[in-house]
Amino acid sequence: MKIIRTLLLALLAWTTVGATAAPREEKVVYHITDASRATTALNNIRNHLKAVPGVKIVVVTNGAGIDFLLEGAANANGNPYDATVQELVMHNNVQFDVCNNTLEARHIDKSRVIPEAKIVPSGVAEAAHLQFEGYAYLKP
Numbered sequence: 143m144k145i146i147r148t149l150l151l152a153l154l155a156w157t158t159v160g161a162t163a164a165p166r167e168e169k170v171v172y173h174i175t176d177a178s179r180a181t182t183a184l185n186n187i188r189n190h191l192k193a194v195p196g197v198k199i200v201v202v203t204n205g206a207g208i209d210f211l212l213e214g215a216a217n218a219n220g221n222p223y224d225a226t227v228q229e230l231v232m233h234n235n236v237q238f239d240v241c242n243n244t245l246e247a248r249h250i251d252k253s254r255v256i257p258e259a260k261i262v263p264s265g266v267a268e269a270a271h272l273q274f275e276g277y278a279y280l281k282p
Contacts, residue, residue, distance in 0.1 A: 167273070168197045168280070169198045169200075169272075170199050170279075170280055171202055171237045171272040171277040171278070171280070172187060172200070172282060173202050173206040173265075174202045175203070176207055177207055178206075180209075180210035181217050182200070184230070187195065187199055187236065191236070197234065199230075200239060201236070202265050202269045203241060204241035204243070204265025205241070205244055207263075208244050208250075211238055211240050211255055211259045212255060220242070228258055229255060238258060238260065239256050239260050239262045239265065240261050240262070241264060243264050243265070
């Protein structure tokens with residue numbers, strides 16, 4: 143009986159400590175490799191921010207996924223992407239990354255990347271690195 147009581151007290155102490163621990167920061171990487179998915183991804187990010195206002199989001203793009211982060215890019219309805227990207231960056235918890243390897247392979251000048259986006263050496267390496275840093279991986 144004494145052992146059971148001791149175990150129950152230990153379990154109670156353990157669950158109480160867990161219940162009072164600070165919540166973990168939610169961090170997510172959205173990986174976009176096809177710009178045709180950009181509108182869906184941007185809508186998902188807006189919804190994510192509404193549901194979890196403090197979430198930290200990094201959008202990593204490479205391959206054809208970078209196209210919506212280039213000057214003058216617009217969706218199928220002709221709406222420019224840059225306004226939506228600007229709106230999301232203003233949250234201070236959303237960052238957009240463009241793969242430099244893709245820029246070089248496709249001979250795209252860096253000046254064509256919108257100012258709200260950051261150029262990283264490798265999109266896939268950045269997506270992997272963020273996962274090791276505790277970011278959940280989403281591919282819309």
